Amino acid sequence: MNVSMKQLRAFVAVAEHQSFTRAAAALHSTQSALSLTVKELEEEIGFRLLDRTTRQVVLSESGREFHRLALKLLEEFRNVVQNASDIAMLKRGVVRVGATEATACSLIVPAIAAYREARPGIEVQLVITLASSMFHALRNGEVDYIIGPESLQDAEQGSAVRSEPLFRSPVRAWCAPGHALARKPRIEWEQMLRTDLIIPAMDFSTRMVPAIRQHLGAGVVERSLADAGITRRWVTNITAALSMARAGLGITFAAEYVRPLAEAFGLEGRPLLRPQLDRVVALHARTGRSLSPAAAGFADFFRDHLRRVSREAASGMILLPEEERKARPAAAFGHRPRRTRAGQVG
Incomplete structure (x- = not known):
């Protein structure tokens, strides 16, 4: 199974807005592209996530459970990205x-x-x-x-x-x-x-x-x-x-x-x-x-x-x-000439 973060974000956005149009606007995408992304996700997991009507889009019974899991995965992914950023920025x-x-x-x-x-x-x-x-x-x-x-x-x-x-x-x-x-x-x-x-x-x-x-x-x-x-x-x-x-x-x-x-x-x-x-x-x-x-x-x-x-x-x-x-020195010990205060080697 090959599910991407992009597909999960698209699905969660549609579920929250109950509209492909509003979700597409929120994600700065087009309705047709978003609809295709959600369709590819449904085909990948093997069941319908959304029930579409003429007035709204709602979660299917299986979609409700998957929505909960998708939210958890996205949150964990955000934490991973944030942690990586903190590591790179020497915050942790x-x-x-x-x-x-x-x-x-x-x-x-x-x-x-x-x-x-x-x-x-x-x-x-x-x-x-x-x-x-x-x-x-x-x-x-x-x-x-x-x-x-x-x-x-x-x-x-x-x-x-x-x-x-x-x-x-x-x-x-x-x-x-x-x-x-x-x-x-x-x-x-x-x-x-x-x-x-x-x-x-x-x-x-x-x-x-x-x-x-x-x-x-x-x-x-x-x-x-x-x-x-x-x-x-x-x-x-x-x-x-x-x-x-x-x-x-x-x-x-x-x-x-x-x-x-x-x-x-x-x-x-x-x-x-x-x-x-x-x-x-x-x-x-x-x-x-x-x-x-x-x-x-x-x-x-x-x-x-x-x-x-x-x-x-x-x-x-x-x-x-x-x-x-x-350049690594050949040895750490050796005779070092002593310099006098006048700068002479003695």
């Missing part, structure tokens, strides 16, 4: 954003709060994932996209995931105020490796250590890592690392943008130099999959939110230029 919708704990607490939650003021009909669901499993959630469709470390891309992703680097943030040392290194205005990696260390980065060995080794020399790094008198604690999330640092179990490191979270634990941050390492944060989405209007809208809002926040002196974020955002 659901966004599922995956994020590591660090980016969620420090960046995404404030953005969600601001977005709710602008788009109260859009529900933003935040899915916290471990860095090691964030791409699994993306590939399985559990989230629309992920905002997290760019450095965790690997061969397993292949071309299934497209990444847009958003900003870079210098890695800082974070420690309790009473820690021995807290007295220093800046800390070097060689000093970090010679003290009890809390390691929250899963790419510490694969990406950070090679960069440190390149700067300090392999011998210095290997001797420090082999020192049995130094305790190293590996953790899977930044909250555990910051909590341990607050408890005096060692010093930890994380990107500058986690400052709000670190300070909530009562920790102090210090520049971590020789070498200066950066963490790059990116937006990761599935290749070949279009985003819903709500998901695309929040992504645009988040980019604007980053631009606003990056203007603050303590944000610890350096927005990447357009050319770097389009």
Whole structure:
């Protein structure tokens, strides 16, 4: 059976006006065209809907029941169209954003709060994932996209995931105020490796250590890592690392943008130099999959939110230029020359 919305609207109009002439005028159609449309509907469903007399047109017994159903269908169709319009106009919708704990607490939650003021009909669901499993959630469709470390891309992703680097943030040392290194205005990696260390980065060995080794020399790094008198604690999330640092179990490191979270634990941050390492944060989405209007809208809002926040002196974020955002960097960690106040590279 092939019944169209056009046929239902024609039938309902005739039933309400009890006249083909008046119904045709209401629908901006002609009487003959409207009569043909209703006739085609009757032929399609297999029974007469209207009883026609010389004075009026009235519903048949079967037509009364069908009229009730037609009204319900048209109302549901109007709701579908309205909902689609609301979705397109960002009046309603659901966004599922995956994020590591660090980016969620420090960046995404404030953005969600601001977005709710602008788009109260859009529900933003935040899915916290471990860095090691964030791409699994993306590939399985559990989230629309992920905002997290760019450095965790690997061969397993292949071309299934497209990444847009958003900003870079210098890695800082974070420690309790009473820690021995807290007295220093800046800390070097060689000093970090010679003290009890809390390691929250899963790419510490694969990406950070090679960069440190390149700067300090392999011998210095290997001797420090082999020192049995130094305790190293590996953790899977930044909250555990910051909590341990607050408890005096060692010093930890994380990107500058986690400052709000670190300070909530009562920790102090210090520049971590020789070498200066950066963490790059990116937006990761599935290749070949279009985003819903709500998901695309929040992504645009988040980019604007980053631009606003990056203007603050303590944000610890350096927005990447357009050319770097389009081309995915080969690695998120590396030696970045330090610029002096005079603008010299040192």
